[in-house]
Amino acid sequence: QVQLQESGPGLVKPSETLSLTCTVSSVSITAYSWSWIRQPPGKELQWIGYIYHSGSATYNPSLKSRVTISVDTSKNQVSLQLRYVTAADTAVYYCARRSAMESHFDNWGQGTLVTVSS
Amino acid sequence: DIQMTQSPSTLSASVGDRVTITCRASQSISSWLAWYQQKPGKAPNLLIYKASSLESGVPSRFSGSGSGTEFSLTISSLQPDDFATYYCQQYSSYPLTFGGGTKVEIK
Numbered sequence: 001q002v003q004l005q006e007s008g009p010g011l012v013k014p015s016e017t018l019s020l021t022c023t024v025s026s027v028s029i030t031a032y033s034w035s036w037i038r039q040p041p042g043k044e045l046q047w048i049g050y051i052y053h054s055g056s057a058t059y060n061p062s063l064k065s066r067v068t069i070s071v072d073t074s075k076n077q078v079s080l081q082l083r084y085v086t087a088a089d090t091a092v093y094y095c096a097r098r099s100a101m102e103s104h105f106d107n108w109g110q111g112t113l114v115t116v117s118s
Numbered sequence: 119d120i121q122m123t124q125s126p127s128t129l130s131a132s133v134g135d136r137v138t139i140t141c142r143a144s145q146s147i148s149s150w151l152a153w154y155q156q157k158p159g160k161a162p163n164l165l166i167y168k169a170s171s172l173e174s175g176v177p178s179r180f181s182g183s184g185s186g187t188e189f190s191l192t193i194s195s196l197q198p199d200d201f202a203t204y205y206c207q208q209y210s211s212y213p214l215t216f217g218g219g220t221k222v223e224i225k
Contacts, residue, residue, distance in 0.1 A: 045162065045205060047214040060213040094161055102168060103209035104152035108161035 002027045004095050004109035011115050012089075018082040018114055022095030029053075029071055033098040034078045035105065036069060038091040046091075050098060051078060085116045120144050120208050124217035130225040137193040139220045141206035146186045150210040153182055153191045156219075157202045165204075166191065196222070 008020035022034070036048040049059035051069045059067050068081045078095055092113050096105035121144035131137050141151065149169040154162035164173045166182035169189055179194040193200055201224055206217040 044218045045207075045216040047216070058212060062213070096161075099167065102150070103214060104164060104167045104207060105154075105162075106164050106167075106173065108163070111161050 006109045006112040020080045022078040036080045037094045040091045122217035132225045135196045139191045141189045143187045147208045147210035152207045154205045
């Protein structure tokens with residue numbers, strides 16, 4: 001059973017960089033594509049971007065200028081960096097596995113709450 | 119971006135009821151639609167993909183239908199474990215987008 005576990009600081013100051021890591025267990029990250037998705041408190045889900053098993057990435061245009069998603073194959077981890085954060089970036093951040101065949105998400109991490117505040 | 123509109127936003131129902139949730143896309147997405155269930159404090163869980171394909175392990179009381187711009191998720195007989203929020207997601211084009219959610223509450 002694949003497991004995804006997000007980790008990182010729960011509090012980030014405005015204008016700084018949010019950095020999160022997703023550790024994947026029971027499957028090689030090179031076998032699938034991976035995504036980050038966020039959910040502001042009480043609001044809907046927002047897709048942040050994908051990193052494909054090829055190593056290339058696709059981002060939501062609304063966040064593209066501030067986002068980088070990368071992989072560390074030696075650690076079986078997927079990482080998210082979001083620069084110049086504001087209070088609007090406060091959310092639960094999820095990593096999720098893209099289905100092998102289509103662009104829906106068949107496995108999710110438990111999520112981690114990141115609050116942007118001074 | 120493709121906008122996904124769910125209705126109703128909240129639904130009150132009783133155990134045993136047949137429940138239908140609707141999701142409308144702002145342009146045609148063929149059958150590239152998924153449905154998720156989310157419980158408080160938990161991650162979403164995939165129920166349906168490609169509009170009508172049931173994910174492995176999901177009870178058969180869940181079903182999906184539709185194509186183009188109109189889709190629905192039906193729970194044939196609501197169970198206590200089904201009280202949750204449901205989201206649709208289109209994956210026809212980037213950026214991937216989700217609906218605003220439908221909360222199914224106990225009547």
